[in-house]
Amino acid sequence: MVRFFFKLLYFFVGVFNYLLLLEKMSLWVDKHRPTSLSKLDYHTEQAKHLKNLVQESDFPHLLVYGPPGAGKKTRIMCIIRELYGSGVERLRMETMHFETPSQKKMEIMTINSNYHIEVNPSDVGINDRVVVMDLVKTVAQTHQIDSTGQREFKVVLLTNVDQLTKDAQHALRRTMEKYVATCRLILCANSTSRVLPAIRSRCLGIRVPSPTIPEITSILNSICKREGLNLPDKLATRVAEASGRNLRRAILMLEACKVEQYPFTPEQNITEPDWQVYLRETAKLMVKEQSPSKLLQIRGRLYDLLIHAIPCDLIFKVLFQECVKYCDLQMKMDIAAVAAEYEHTMIRSSKAIFHLEAFVAKFMAIYKRFMDLSAGDFM
Amino acid sequence: MSQSKKSKGDWLLPSFEIAPNTSHIKKRSSTDDSCSNKMNVEDDICTDPKRKSSNNLAALLMTCEPQQPSELAISRQKQKTIQEWLDSINGSPKALVLSGPSGCGKTVALKLLAKNSGFDVIEWITPVDQAMDENNRVMRQGERFEDFMVRATRYNSIFSKHSRRLLLVKDIPNVYLVEKDSFSDVLQKYFEMAREPLVFVVSDSGSSRLMQTLFSENIRKAFKLDVISIGAATATSMKNVLKRVSSILNLKGGHILNVTQENIDEILSNGIGDVRSAILNLIFISLKVPNNESHSECTVREESLGLLHGVGRVINPKRIPDGDSWKFVHDPDEIASLFQSQPGVFLGFLHGNYLNTIGGMDEAATCINILSLSDTLISEWRDPNLGRVALSYCIRGLMVTNEKPVSGWNPVRKGQHDDRTLQRDLGAAELRWYESRILSKTQKSENSVSVAEIEGIIE
Numbered sequence: 001m002v003r004f005f006f007k008l009l010y011f012f013v014g015v016f017n018y019l020l021l022l023e024k025m026s027l028w029v030d031k032h033r034p035t036s037l038s039k040l041d042y043h044t045e046q047a048k049h050l051k052n053l054v055q056e057s058d059f060p061h062l063l064v065y066g067p068p069g070a071g072k073k074t075r076i077m078c079i080i081r082e083l084y085g086s087g088v089e090r091l092r093m094e095t096m097h098f099e100t101p102s103q104k105k106m107e108i109m110t111i112n113s114n115y116h117i118e119v120n121p122s123d124v125g126i127n128d129r130v131v132v133m134d135l136v137k138t139v140a141q142t143h144q145i146d147s148t149g150q151r152e153f154k155v156v157l158l159t160n161v162d163q164l165t166k167d168a169q170h171a172l173r174r175t176m177e178k179y180v181a182t183c184r185l186i187l188c189a190n191s192t193s194r195v196l197p198a199i200r201s202r203c204l205g206i207r208v209p210s211p212t213i214p215e216i217t218s219i220l221n222s223i224c225k226r227e228g229l230n231l232p233d234k235l236a237t238r239v240a241e242a243s244g245r246n247l248r249r250a251i252l253m254l255e256a257c258k259v260e261q262y263p264f265t266p267e268q269n270i271t272e273p274d275w276q277v278y279l280r281e282t283a284k285l286m287v288k289e290q291s292p293s294k295l296l297q298i299r300g301r302l303y304d305l306l307i308h309a310i311p312c313d314l315i316f317k318v319l320f321q322e323c324v325k326y327c328d329l330q331m332k333m334d335i336a337a338v339a340a341e342y343e344h345t346m347i348r349s350s351k352a353i354f355h356l357e358a359f360v361a362k363f364m365a366i367y368k369r370f371m372d373l374s375a376g377d378f379m
Numbered sequence: 380m381s382q383s384k385k386s387k388g389d390w391l392l393p394s395f396e397i398a399p400n401t402s403h404i405k406k407r408s409s410t411d412d413s414c415s416n417k418m419n420v421e422d423d424i425c426t427d428p429k430r431k432s433s434n435n436l437a438a439l440l441m442t443c444e445p446q447q448p449s450e451l452a453i454s455r456q457k458q459k460t461i462q463e464w465l466d467s468i469n470g471s472p473k474a475l476v477l478s479g480p481s482g483c484g485k486t487v488a489l490k491l492l493a494k495n496s497g498f499d500v501i502e503w504i505t506p507v508d509q510a511m512d513e514n515n516r517v518m519r520q521g522e523r524f525e526d527f528m529v530r531a532t533r534y535n536s537i538f539s540k541h542s543r544r545l546l547l548v549k550d551i552p553n554v555y556l557v558e559k560d561s562f563s564d565v566l567q568k569y570f571e572m573a574r575e576p577l578v579f580v581v582s583d584s585g586s587s588r589l590m591q592t593l594f595s596e597n598i599r600k601a602f603k604l605d606v607i608s609i610g611a612a613t614a615t616s617m618k619n620v621l622k623r624v625s626s627i628l629n630l631k632g633g634h635i636l637n638v639t640q641e642n643i644d645e646i647l648s649n650g651i652g653d654v655r656s657a658i659l660n661l662i663f664i665s666l667k668v669p670n671n672e673s674h675s676e677c678t679v680r681e682e683s684l685g686l687l688h689g690v691g692r693v694i695n696p697k698r699i700p701d702g703d704s705w706k707f708v709h710d711p712d713e714i715a716s717l718f719q720s721q722p723g724v725f726l727g728f729l730h731g732n733y734l735n736t737i738g739g740m741d742e743a744a745t746c747i748n749i750l751s752l753s754d755t756l757i758s759e760w761r762d763p764n765l766g767r768v769a770l771s772y773c774i775r776g777l778m779v780t781n782e783k784p785v786s787g788w789n790p791v792r793k794g795q796h797d798d799r800t801l802q803r804d805l806g807a808a809e810l811r812w813y814e815s816r817i818l819s820k821t822q823k824s825e826n827s828v829s830v831a832e833i834e835g836i837i838e
Contacts, residue, residue: 027814068805120804160804248806252813259820273812292737299734314805345751349758350723354730358744358751365744 028255029248032223035089037078040071041222042215043208050075050206054082061176061185063161063200065192066208069246072188073159075208079186080155084115100130110135116155122163126350129168132158133175140179154183161187162194169196176202194347216240216250223251229258234266242270249273275310276318283322286360290368295361302356312352316343316359323363331370338362436662439632443624443658445491452484452612452620452654460607461488465496465576468543472570474577474602476594479609481582482653486549488609489578498545498576503527505550521554521561528569528577546577555593562593566602611652618647620654621661628662638665687791689714690728694736695786696778711778715771722757722770726750728791733777735789742780749776 034040037054040047053059062079064072080088095107096119108131111118117139121128139156164172173196176185185203192200211219217236224231231254239257243250256271257264282301285294305315320339324332339359346355445451448458464475477485493500506523528546555562569577581590594604612620625638638661646661697708718725730750737743749772756769 027810027817029810069809073806246809249809252809252817256813256816256820259817271813271816273809275808275812290740292734292740292743295740295743296734308808309811310808311805314808342751345755349751349755351727351730351754354747354751354754357730358747361740361744361747365740368740 027252028223028227029251032226032251033074033077035078035081037075037082040075040078041219042211043071046206046208047075047078050079051082053204054079059184059204061180061187061203062206063187063189063192063195063203064206064208065162065189065195067210067246068190069243069248069250070208070210071247072208075206076157076186076188080113080116080157083151083155084113088113088115090114096135098124098127098130098134100127106130115151116157118157118159120159121168122160126165128164129171132164132168133171136172136175136179136183136185140175140183142182153181155186156183157186157188159188160190161199162189162191166196169199173198173202210245211247213237213240213245216243216245216247219247220250220254223254230263232264232266235264235268238266239270242272275305275308275315278305279315279318280322283319283326286323286364287326287367290364290371295357295364298360299353299357302353302360306353312346312356313343315356316346319356319359326367331366334366335363338366439628439636439662440658442631443627444487445620445623448491448495450620450623451488451491452616453488453609454613454616457607457609458488458492461492462496464605464607465492465498468576472573472575472577473605474566474569474579475605475607476579476581476590476599477607477609478581478590480611480652482655482657483609483612484654485580485582485609486547489547489580493545496543498543500545500547502547502549505552519554520552521558521565524552525565525568528565529572544575546573546575547580548577549580551579551581551593559592563598563601566598570602612654613652614647617652617654617657618643621646621657624658624661628665632662635667636662636665637667686718686725686728689718689725690732690791693729693774693777694733694781695784696781707778711775712771715767715774718770719767722766725770726753726757726773729773729777731792732789733781736781736784736786738781738783738785742782745780746777749773749780 037047037051062076064076066072077088090113092112094110094112096110097105097107099105104127106124106127108119108121108123117135119131119135121131121135124131136156139154158172161169161172172185176199187195187199187203189195192205217233217240220236220239221231235257236254239250239253243253253270257268260271261268278301282298285298285301288294302315306312316339320335324335327335342355342359342362345358346352349355451458461477467473477489479485490500503524505520551562555565579594581594594606598604599606621643625643628636628638642661642665645664646657692709692714693711698705699708730747733746733750734743737746753769753773753776756765756772759765
């Protein structure tokens with residue numbers, strides 16, 4: 001009786017959370033996200049393979065990697081749904097508490113269903129090791145209570161694995177071996193280059209490439225059809241190109257366009273992400289004048305970006321792309337070398353601002369030298 | 380006991396009294412074993428000059444004693460007077476009072492001159508123990524002194540080198556300070572019975588009234604005491620003595636001492652004509668102090684250096700010329716040593732402020748490059764030493780790079796934190812940005828939409 005009561009309570013809480021999530025799910029990206037492997041729009045061949053894999057009722061640890069906005073997460077959720085049925089859609093958000101060996105308390109948001117748990121360990125920075133160890137342990141040590149569940153294992157979904165520290169990755173490797181009977185890990189990363197070879201070899205790697213521009217335009221068209229909107233082909237192509245083959249961004253851009261101006265016109269303004277604009281202006285500042293005081297000003301801008309939780313590697317990448325536009329071939333090489341160096345040190349260390357600023361300073365120094373030289377030539 | 384010792388002492392010295400450098404001067408006193416050390420120390424003038432260097436300061440001091448009359452601190456004239464007195468000795472009891480400020484070289488001069496004139500110096504040292512006579516009666520100090528005065532020279536020592544002997548009394552037993560009459564009795568007795576000359580050495584500082592009380596005009600006249608008073612050592616003689624001593628000290632005690640001209644000048648500048656204390660002071664200030672101790676002293680003194688001062692010293696490196704090259708006014712390592720406990724914080728502050736004093740773009744690029752590398756090193760937490768290395772590297776790097784600091788008033792900024800309160804994820808960032816745009820627009824448009832329509836949308 002008591003058990004039944006708890007189950008009921010559990011159910012209601014689940015429903016409540018689900019409703020909350022539904023309400024939030026007003027964006028097109030979430031609304032039109034395919035929920036099963038058979039409904040995927042592109043990479044259908046791969047989807048078929050995945051379906052076969054899951055139907056074997058058992059599968060190895062997975063490492064899903066690909067550029068942002070390619071549909072990694074969508075595929076992972078499809079796999080989990082394929083495994084456990086629609087029960088995985090009853091999601092709830094929970095906060096888990098951890099304590100580091102040095103008695104520092106921290107908390108991390110997780111998204112759970114009865115069958116899986118999703119967490120981004122890199123949220124807690126350098127303490128991710130503790131999260132990886134404790135979380136996987138607590139999840140893996142408890143067997144499935146629900147005997148009706150078809151699978152004997154739970155799924156732990158770790159996102160942004162490539163941002164994990166080396167220690168966390170080592171800890172992950174050990175737990176992967178130890179709890180293989182009770183849980184499956186699905187790791188999600190942008191690139192495997194920062195994932196330890198030991199982890200790579202223990203997982204089945206699934207690469208999800210970015211959709212092509214025609215694929216994106218067809219998806220945008222189908223979304224508009226479902227929404228009952230009329231989308232000019234020209235605008236669809238423009239949005240797809242502006243998104244940089246990032247499907248999520250493309251859909252978000254489209255929705256932003258719709259909010260700004262509807263009915264659509266082919267030449268209408270496409271809203272770019274604000275950091276992109278901000279970084280473009282920053283690059284302009286760097287080229288305009290090279291002096292320590294300018295560097296100080298740019299540091300302020302970098303801090304702004306960091307405070308708004310723009311990922312450091314994104315800042316780096318966009319900044320580099322913008323800077324390179326002002327360079328000739330020889331300088332491009334130099335700048336690329338410098339950028340590679342500082343991006344590496346940034347990953348290895350804790351204070352991103354040092355390395356971002358170092359890149360900016362170096363660029364300004366190189367650019368200044370170049371300008372002085374060419375000025376000398378003219379005289 | 381003392382009686383027996385006294386009677387036999389001249390013949391048989393206890394083995395422990397025979398120091399390796401057995402001297403020709405024998406102390407004649409009714410002391411017990413406890414005095415043996417003292418005896419050894421006072422023992423002698425003719426120390427072997429070839430003695431090896433020694434750790435013992437007392438032995439070192441001994442090597443400094445003058446070997447020739449010309450090395451004495453007292454003036455030639457006084458030396459001559461003493462010498463004349465010594466020469467005038469002709470077997471009859473004769474007494475001399477040698478007075479002068481302490482440390483002017485009275486005793487040394489007398490001993491040396493007496494030795495050169497062929498005298499054994501037998502010195503009275505007031506015993507600290509209680510001696511018994513043959514009837515097991517405790518002897519009074521006065522009695523023992525009397526005994527010494529009259530009988531000390533009666534028997535020859537087998538160690539003596541000279542035929543003639545001289546009694547030396549430096550510290551007159553305290554009893555006589557109270558009983559002046561008994562002192563004159565002792566003198567009386569001496570002149571009646573003794574055969575050897577007697578010398579009183581009285582240090583005559585201003586406050587001491589020994590000269591007035593014991594050797595008053597009456598007594599001097601009564602016993603025909605000769606008086607030679609010696610003045611304080613003059614600056615010139617002091618200089619000569621120290622010069623001689625310093626070379627001996629450097630030679631013998633080079634491993635613990637380093638006597639320099641500066642030290643000597645310093646001693647001379649505040650000397651008051653006291654040779655003994657001058658030499659002691661010279662040894663003290665010339666002592667080599669182990670390096671680590673002086674270092675620790677420095678850190679104690681500098682400990683209070685605040686974080687902001689530290690930052691200031693690094694970003695405003697002052698240079699002073701040093702020979703052909705230059706050096707920093709503030710040692711980078713010293714600065715680094717003060718912030719070892721929190722290298723991260725210090726780096727943060729340096730990063731926040733280094734641009735204030737940087738002149739050119741190239742320097743700035745080098746500086747931030749150094750900071751970036753230091754930060755990478757610090758993040759390697761598995762080796763705690765790397766933190767220190769990174770700090771030192773960073774401080775040095777910034778100081779060396781910044782050749783011409785730009786001066787000007789700049790408030791010290793705190794290094795900002797880029798706390799990761801929000802999820803750093805491209806997808807999340809995109810969602811946040813577009814969501815804010817879309818929702819703000821939809822909310823605006825919703826205001827114009829009727830309630831019924833909203834319900835329709837929700838359904």
